[in-house]
Amino acid sequence: MVQAFDHLLDATIEHLGALKSDGHSSILMEDESMELLRKMVHSSKQKPRTTVEQKLKPRQNPIPETRKLDATVSVTPSQAIELAQEEKDLIGRVEDWPDLAPDQKELAMAELRKRAEECQRCSHLVQSRTQVVFGVGTVHADLMLVGEAPGMDEDREGKPFVGKAGQLLTKIIDAMGLSRDRIYIGNVLKCRPDTPGRSFGNRKPTPMEMQTCWPYLMEQIKIIRPRVLVALGTTAVDGLLGEKSLGITRLRGRFQDFRGIPVMPTYHPAYVLRNPAKAIKRQVWEDMLQVMEHLGMTVSAKQRQFFTK
Numbered sequence: 001m002v003q004a005f006d007h008l009l010d011a012t013i014e015h016l017g018a019l020k021s022d023g024h025s026s027i028l029m030e031d032e033s034m035e036l037l038r039k040m041v042h043s044s045k046q047k048p049r050t051t052v053e054q055k056l057k058p059r060q061n062p063i064p065e066t067r068k069l070d071a072t073v074s075v076t077p078s079q080a081i082e083l084a085q086e087e088k089d090l091i092g093r094v095e096d097w098p099d100l101a102p103d104q105k106e107l108a109m110a111e112l113r114k115r116a117e118e119c120q121r122c123s124h125l126v127q128s129r130t131q132v133v134f135g136v137g138t139v140h141a142d143l144m145l146v147g148e149a150p151g152m153d154e155d156r157e158g159k160p161f162v163g164k165a166g167q168l169l170t171k172i173i174d175a176m177g178l179s180r181d182r183i184y185i186g187n188v189l190k191c192r193p194d195t196p197g198r199s200f201g202n203r204k205p206t207p208m209e210m211q212t213c214w215p216y217l218m219e220q221i222k223i224i225r226p227r228v229l230v231a232l233g234t235t236a237v238d239g240l241l242g243e244k245s246l247g248i249t250r251l252r253g254r255f256q257d258f259r260g261i262p263v264m265p266t267y268h269p270a271y272v273l274r275n276p277a278k279a280i281k282r283q284v285w286e287d288m289l290q291v292m293e294h295l296g297m298t299v300s301a302k303q304r305q306f307f308t309k
């Protein structure tokens with residue numbers, strides 16, 4: 001019933017939004033309809049909202065559809081902010097999240113991927129994207145890397161970090177003694193930011209796009225429950241740490257906290273490519289050494305020396 005009400009409310013909001021953008025500033029409403037609406041709002045408020053944890057209980061559908069993840073309609077800026085805030089209030093801390101069995105994780109991620117791939121929420125990106133770039137790797141990863149947004153190569157291939165910056169990232173992952181399929185890689189934004197009037201180049205996601213896409217990243221993190229997150233560059237840091245964020249230069253190299261999960265902020269590989277000084281590479285590498293140590297990985301003497309000579 002609450003879900004039906006939510007759908008009805010969404011449809012009404014959407015309809016009113018369309019009227020408003022057509023220049024209407026008021027609508028006529030029968031007293032009877034107004035009374036009915038009041039009653040519905042009242043009875044909806046009486047019912048406690050189902051928490052994400054309660055919704056996660058059924059085994060066969062651990063991550064059910066929720067209003068916040070309704071991917072079928074585009075959203076206005078105020079809706080995006082409101083929904084992201086609702087989600088932020090609901091997400092809690094890692095110790096409160098359901099500990100999904102391996103098969104539940106696979107199922108939950110597959111369902112989330114399906115919803116993301118059908119997402120219509122940013123209508124401008126729906127029009128410009130070739131495909132949604134959801135994420136790659138294993139849901140059983142201890143380590144999750146978060147980047148900014150897909151670029152042209154990623155949009156074409158449907159996988160994050162496959163262009164030049166991605167190739168550098170893959171080298172870093174290999175140097176850590178890991179591989180792309182043993183970790184998870186995702187982005188703050190799942191669609192390539194459009195560049196109207198230009199057929200090349202990239203742009204940063206807007207705050208509105210980041211808010212709108214935020215629930216997908218959150219659900220990915222909740223399903224995986226990585227032991228460590230790495231935020232690659234400013235957008236990832238802002239996406240994960242939000243208003244607390246002091247910027248990548250001040251934060252890099254020092255573990256931060258995302259809902260009880262340690263986050264290591266480091267430079268984005270594209271920044272490293274633009275600034276090829278060995279000192280920058282060394283800084284990124286020192287950040288990764290800390291990540292390896294946190295994960296209890298063995299660090300060889302050779303690995304410790306990378307980019308010192």
Ligand code: URA
Pocket residue numbers: 147148149150151154159160161162163165166187270
């Ligand atoms: N840069 C990112 O932040 N993400 C990608 O997937 C590719 C480039």
